[in-house]
Each structure stands twice: as structure tokens, then as C-alpha cells.
Amino acid sequence: MRNQIAAANWKMNGSFSKGKELLETFKENFNSLPDFQQIIIAVPYPYLAWASQYATSFMHIAAQNMHHQTEGAFTGEVSAPMLNDLGINYVILGHSERREYNNETDELLKQKVELALKHNLTPIFCCGEPLNIREAGTQNQYVQAQLQNAIFNLSADQIEKVVIAYEPIWAIGTGKTATAEQAQAMHEHIRTCIQKQYSFETSQSISILYGGSVKANNANEIFGQTDVDGGLVGGASLQANEFVAIVKSLVA
């Protein structure tokens, strides 16, 4: 069975005390999870070292980004080896907010993904189309190009270590969720692209998360789709009870 994952992306929200409250609540609610279920919490950089104390075999702390080089004169940046130092083993790469506000391109993301894997960090690689592309009906080609340009250079062994998050930009933080059918259709398309590029086995082994206004009241239906293996959750991950319910919606 593929890993079922509930990933939280706090973005630049909250505070130390709010983060503590959230992590304490998750710790209290989850003493254990089945082997194939994982919780990943992507916290802001300053909290990474502290948050690591909450990491368990099933609850991981993640970074929200990392630089594409290992060291150097890059003021304000954080490197893969620094994440290694803290025992961090997941990193979100290519979130649409970074693509938009920090001009991150597929070419840059290709370098980041390769570097993350080289340093034993699991990339949560984000892809997804903006509204105008969805309205034009060309979302399949758009997402396929993102995969092709940023991660299809990897070997089968490498890509099997990547988690993919499909996040339609028009559904992020807007309260507009893709319907379960829209999510399933794109996840199936992504899996087919992987199958064509690699193999059926590889396509079946990769966890593909849905992101875009996942809440406790829609997680069950979305996570219940054949090709959806959990979610990447922004807003709702900042409300302890919401995120606990979302984790409980993972397919058992």
C-alpha cells in the first residue's frame, strides 16, 4: 500500500506559542499510526530545530523550502546540509507561492529536487495549474510539463522517493476546493504520466497528495479517491482539531 500522508504547511503563520499548542495537540492525539500513514508538519525555518523534538517514526517535521546550492554567499537562505544537521527529512519544494513570489521555475526546482535527494531529504514536489489554465481546459498538459521539466529527469529509484502534491492554484487558500472528481482525474493523469515515463510499478508506488482548501468536512471524500494518497493542508492545519480530523480521514 502507498503511504497515506497528511502534511501541514504552516507557511509564515502563527507564533512559537501557537506552534507549541498545535504540536502538543497532535502528540496527544496520535500515539501511533498504521505503518503506511504519516503526518508531516512543515514549520517556518526558525522553529525547525525546536519542532524536531516532536518528530516520531510517523510524525515528521519538514522545511517549507531550501536553497539549490549547498553553501555560499546566499543571505537569508537555508541549505540541505543544514536541514540534515537538524535531522529534518522532508522539504516542500515548488509550492505555488514560491513559484509566484520568488520566481521559482521548473529549471530551478529540478536542481532543488536533485539536491534534496542527494542529501536524503524527501521532496514534497508541488505542481498545479492557475485558474486561467483550468478555464482553458489545458490543465493536464500544464501539469505534465511541470513534471517533465522538474522531476522526470530523475531515475526510477530517485523518483520513487519523491512525494508529489497536486495543488490547483485556484483552490489554495480560496475556500474553493476541487471536486473529488477533479482531484481524482488529475491524480490519475499524473500517475499515467509517471507510468509512461517510467513504469506501472513506479507509478503505483508514488504518493500523490491533493492540496487546496482541504478541511475536516471534505477530507474524507477527497482522500477516498483511488489515486489520492492524502493531502497538503494550509489554512486548516493551523486549527488543531481540524487537522486532527483530517489525519483521521486518511484511508485506513
Ligand code: PEP
Ligand atoms: C497550501 O498552501 O499548500 C494549501 C493547500 O493551502 P490551503 O489548504 O489553505 O488551501
